[in-house]
Amino acid sequence: VRALLILAHGSRRRASNEEVRELARELRARLGPAYQQVEAAFLELGEPSIDEAIEQAVTAGARRIVLFPYFLAAGRHVAEDIPAIVRACAARHPGVSVELLPYLGASAALLDLLTAELAKAAR
């Protein structure tokens, strides 16, 4: 069983956290059988925490957990906090594969998207 966790910063504004949960629901529908679970998880100010989400995924039977940092720049959260959380969780679950993907801002496809959208906005 393969789980995908969308890792977001979290906000004091509830609608912002709900937006990330809605993204996770939409991705679950779109990704189909690639992942049996797709959930949002928050570094702070949102539920569940990344720790909690990993525990829930393991309890639900996940043996491969893919973590996607939904962040645009590699600030301390991306560079330090998230890798530390992931290392600790992986150590607690030696039988589970825990894979941390590159953060969204590192995607070459994102640069193409920005170029296209901002060119449109200039018209």
Place this chain on the structure above:
Amino acid sequence: VRALLILAHGSRRRASNEEVRELARELRARLGPAYQQVEAAFLELGEPSIDEAIEQAVTAGARRIVLFPYFLAAGRHVAEDIPAIVRACAARHPGVSVELLPYLGASAALLDLLTAELAKAAR
């Protein structure tokens, strides 16, 4: 003269802010004549601030300023702080068109990108 400002949160980690400045440089090269100026600006923890960047653009001759919130979710920064800064700047420069674009996370194209990249990661 048309200026584009990439509005980011800003980080205590210098490399993170430099990453957004590098994005602005790359977009300037890719967008070509659509914008005469493309700069990064930071809500906090980075230089220049959004206020400063708008003043610099006006001083450099910009008469149309397009602001792109480089944010993934509509937390308080996107929902409240940035619109308030933009309203105040627009009021200070009645001869300048100041246009606030939707934030990145609201883009339908982003959902397509995420679906494609995360499907790839499952292979």
